[in-house]
Amino acid sequence: MERKRKRKYGFFVLGLAAVMIIAAGLVLHAQKPYVPSDKTDRTELSRSQVYLNGKGYVIDSQQAKAHDKTEKARAKKLAEEQQKRQDEQKKTQEDDSVPVKDVKNTNREPGDSGTPGGKTEDPDAPETDDPEDVRNRERDSEAEKNLTEDEKAELPSITTSLISGDEINGKSGKFWVTATDSKGRNIPVYSVGDGIFTVTCNGVTIRSTGAAGTRTYFRPVLQDGKNTFKITAVDRNGKKRTVTRWITCDTGKKAEATGTVTVTVSASVIGLGTLMSRKVDITDGESVEELLKTALDEGGYNYVISRGYLAAIGKPGIANGWKISEAARAKLREERATEKDPDKQSKDRIREKDFYSTSGWMYSVNGERPGVGIGSCVPEDGDEIRVFFALSQNVY
Numbered sequence: 064m065e066r067k068r069k070r071k072y073g074f075f076v077l078g079l080a081a082v083m084i085i086a087a088g089l090v091l092h093a094q095k096p097y098v099p100s101d102k103t104d105r106t107e108l109s110r111s112q113v114y115l116n117g118k119g120y121v122i123d124s125q126q127a128k129a130h131d132k133t134e135k136a137r138a139k140k141l142a143e144e145q146q147k148r149q150d151e152q153k154k155t156q157e158d159d160s161v162p163v164k165d166v167k168n169t170n171r172e173p174g175d176s177g178t179p180g181g182k183t184e185d186p187d188a189p190e191t192d193d194p195e196d197v198r199n200r201e202r203d204s205e206a207e208k209n210l211t212e213d214e215k216a217e218l219p220s221i222t223t224s225l226i227s228g229d230e231i232n233g234k235s236g237k238f239w240v241t242a243t244d245s246k247g248r249n250i251p252v253y254s255v256g257d258g259i260f261t262v263t264c265n266g267v268t269i270r271s272t273g274a275a276g277t278r279t280y281f282r283p284v285l286q287d288g289k290n291t292f293k294i295t296a297v298d299r300n301g302k303k304r305t306v307t308r309w310i311t312c313d314t315g316k317k318a319e320a321t322g323t324v325t326v327t328v329s330a331s332v333i334g335l336g337t338l339m340s341r342k343v344d345i346t347d348g349e350s351v352e353e354l355l356k357t358a359l360d361e362g363g364y365n366y367v368i369s370r371g372y373l374a375a376i377g378k379p380g381i382a383n384g385w386k387i388s389e390a391a392r393a394k395l396r397e398e399r400a401t402e403k404d405p406d407k408q409s410k411d412r413i414r415e416k417d418f419y420s421t422s423g424w425m426y427s428v429n430g431e432r433p434g435v436g437i438g439s440c441v442p443e444d445g446d447e448i449r450v451f452f453a454l455s456q457n458v459y
Contacts (some may be wrong), residue, residue, distance in 0.1 A: 217245045218304045219258070219296040225308040233318030236285055236310065237348035239278040244298035252279045260296035272350055273439030282348065285312040320344035322444025326358035328376065330413055330452040332459045334386035338376075339364070351426060351448055352437040367414070371436025373424040373450065375414030382410050387418065387454070394458050395419055413452055421455040 210218075222241045242250040242260040250258040252271050262269055264283040271279045283290075290312055295305045327340040341358045352371060359366050359376065367374040385408070395402070401420040408417060415423035426437055427449045433440045442448060453459035 218302050219244050219250060219260075219298045221260070221294050221296050221304060221306050223294060223306070223308065225292055225294075225310065227308045227310070229310040230313070231285075231310060231318070232313050232316035233346065234284055234312075234314045235282050235318075235353075236312065237272075237280060237282040238292075239280045240294055241277045241279070242294075242296035243277075244300075244302075248298075249277055250296050250298055258296070258298040260294065262295075263293045265290055272352075273435065273441075280348070282350070282353070285310075285314065287312060287314040318346040321347050324354055324442050324444070324446045324448055326354055326448045326450070328359070328362075328364075328450045330385075332387070332391060332452060332454050333382075333413075333418060334384065334388075335382070338381065345442065345444065348441060350438050351428070351440045351442060354442065354448065355426075355437060355450060365412075368437075371438030373426070373437060375412055376424070377412030377414075379411050382408065382413050385418075391454060391458050395421075395454060398455055398457070400455055419454045423453060424450060425453045425459065426450045 220243050223238060225238045225240075240252075240260065240262060242258075244250055244258060248257065250260050252260055252262075252274075260279075262271075262281055265286060269281055269283040272282050273280050288311060289309055291307065291309045293305060293307050295303065297303045322345050323342050324345055325340065326343050327337060329335075329337045331337075339358065339362045341361060343354050343358050343361075345354060352368060355373070356366070356368065363378065364381075365377045392402075398421070403416070403418055403420065405418075425432065427433075428440065428442055428446055430447075430449075451459055
């Protein structure tokens with residue numbers, strides 16, 4: 064009797080558990096599937112949003128619809144941004160366009176940032192009848208002669224302030240280049256995945272001195288007589304265009320000055336005060352780096368400047384009598400800067416990481432510290448350039 068009662072009770076428990084499991088399954092089935100929020104405003108719009116489908120994972124119809132909606136919105140936004148960039152590029156090129164009246168003009172208009180005459184040239188415009196110029200044009204078009212008009216339209220465009228036949232004075236000249244692909248997208252001088260363009264002067268690749276908007280600037284050292292430039296642009300799809308320009312330079316004549324600046328070099332933080340202060344004539348477009356080199360050369364200093372950064376200044380006895388105040392040392396201890404062995408400090412030069420591991424040369428223009436290197440900063444007439452030694456970013 065007792066055994067039968069226990070058996071009935073066990074069947075009852077099992078039945079109740081089965082009913083509960085079935086009920087729970089029905090409730091879960093009736094619930095709305097969870098759809099995770101999609102923060103599209105935080106996604107990288109240059110990349111497509113895709114699902115990661117792992118083993119045993121599938122997306123439901125609501126997730127698929129949400130994905131399609133997001134992709135359509137993303138594509139629309141990208142198309143609008145691209146159209147906006149193309150409109151801005153077109154407007155910039157229209158604003159920059161200046162008629163070429165006299166390719167021999169060596170005068171520069173005040174404030175112009177181009178080469179002599181401040182002229183902008185259409186890359187396909189006719190040039191002079193100079194035999195070398197003719198050969199350059201023939202050579203440039205050689206790679207395009209077998210292309211159809213549609214294929215030529217897909218090639219990059221190159222606009223430059225260099226004009227063949229220009230004549231300048233001095234040992235250097237500044238010019239700019241703008242390179243774009245067939246869709247109007249800017250092609251950089253340094254490759255970052257969007258193509259690249261390069262410039263050579265007399266067969267040697269030259270570095271840019273900075274950029275402003277779509278223009279990339281160059282200021283190469285020129286040789287006396289004819290100087291030939293080759294500009295090659297390659298877009299992200301590997302399509303290439305090359306143009307050639309040449310100018311004549313008289314290095315025996317000094318370029319006309321457009322003003323003067325004051326260049327001061329100091330090391331007050333190590334007790335040496337002002338090392339040098341000189342007035343320097345400037346010509347159109349000269350950078351702080353070029354003016355600093357002129358001032359240091361005239362002052363009899365040697366120096367190390369690399370990629371727009373002043374690493375060291377030297378002269379016999381330049382560091383004699385150096386002294387660091389206790390207040391400066393206290394700040395450096397707060398910054399946890401590492402002090403160098405004073406017995407190993409040279410008396411004939413002051414360079415980065417001397418005295419402390421955080422030291423180096425800095426500069427300002429009219430009391431403000433520009434956010435670019437000395438090779439990219441172009442001062443104006445009357446500016447005061449101060450180059451100073453610092454023991455850290457905050458101790459100088």
